[in-house]
Each structure stands twice: as structure tokens, then as C-alpha cells.
Amino acid sequence: MKTLKNVMLLNAVSSGATGLGLIFFPDFFASLFEIKSTVPFVETGIFLAVFATLVFAVGIKNPINAGAVRFVIALDTLWVIASFTVVLFQMFSLSLIGYLMIAGVALWVAAMAYLQTAGVKQLTVSK
Template identity: 50%
Template sequence: MKTITSLKSVLLINALSSGATALLLLLFPGYIAELFGAPKTLPFVAVGIFLLLFAGFVLVQSRKPIVQKG
């Protein structure tokens, strides 16, 4: 089933890109806040934590075995 395989690939890419963004937000919150002209870094750290959790969830879902209809 090509559709299921491509969906699993999309989920895996989403997990990797979300995880990479999360790491950037968590490792460099000051630089990113400065880049956006924001006075505080806390919102960027909060979004980084959320994205890290989201990436983990999507990664787990992308690795689940395929369930056949019927």
C-alpha cells in the first residue's frame, strides 16, 4: 500500500522537523527571541517543550505497525 507508506514517511519527516525546531528553540532561546524582536525568551522555551513532546508523539505514531481494514 503506497498511500500508507507515504503517510508513514510524512509522519516521520514531521517528527524529525518538529524535533529539530524544538531543539533550536530550547538551545538558543535568547538568539531566537532577539531575531524576532521579543523581549522575553519564555514563550520560545514553552513552544520548544511542546514541540519536543509533539515530535515524540508523532514519532511513536509513525513507527506503529499498519492495521489492515476488516
């Protein structure tokens, strides 16, 4: 299904771009979040780069593998839960901008998970 492929590719590109931004500009993000260590940004960036590669690989398959898409959805869902946990409990003493950025990314990831879920449902209905 073309729409699901497009959503998967959008997820891959946005995750990859975010990951590369975190890897190459960790000082900028540490400053925004008002923390000293850049390590969490680099580590998160590496995770996102690997995740983006996975999502891209799943998205270009023909036919697309519903089980692999569900795995990506599960990872996206875990990201959203972890992000809102950090924001809700104000973990790590971050700046307001940091918490808002985490919440904003979580909303984007939730939208990706929602659209992927709708796409995988269409995929399984059309079989």
C-alpha cells in the first residue's frame, strides 16, 4: 500500500534527520535543555539513526511486511510512553524548552504510529 510506504518513509526521514541533528549538534541541544552532558543526545541520535535505517528497510519492501510494521509501531509507542513519562514527572531537571521539545517529538511519533496502524489495518484488509 503506497500510503503506508509513504508514512514509513516519512518516519524514516524524520527519525534520521533528528538523529543526525542530535549526533552532530549535541552541544546545541544540551544548551537548549540546560544540561551539561552531551552524551544523552549523542546516544539518542545513534538510536534514532539505527531506527531510521530499520524503518526505511521496512518501508521499501514490496510487499510490505505487516509484522515488521507492527514492530516499528511498538517501538514508536514505547518512545511516546517514555517521552510523556519524562515530561509528566519532569525527570532529569530539564528546561521548559527541553520538555516542550520532548512533548512535541512525542506527538509527532504518536502521529506516525497512528498513521502506520491505519495503514497496516488497510494492508491486512486488502489481502
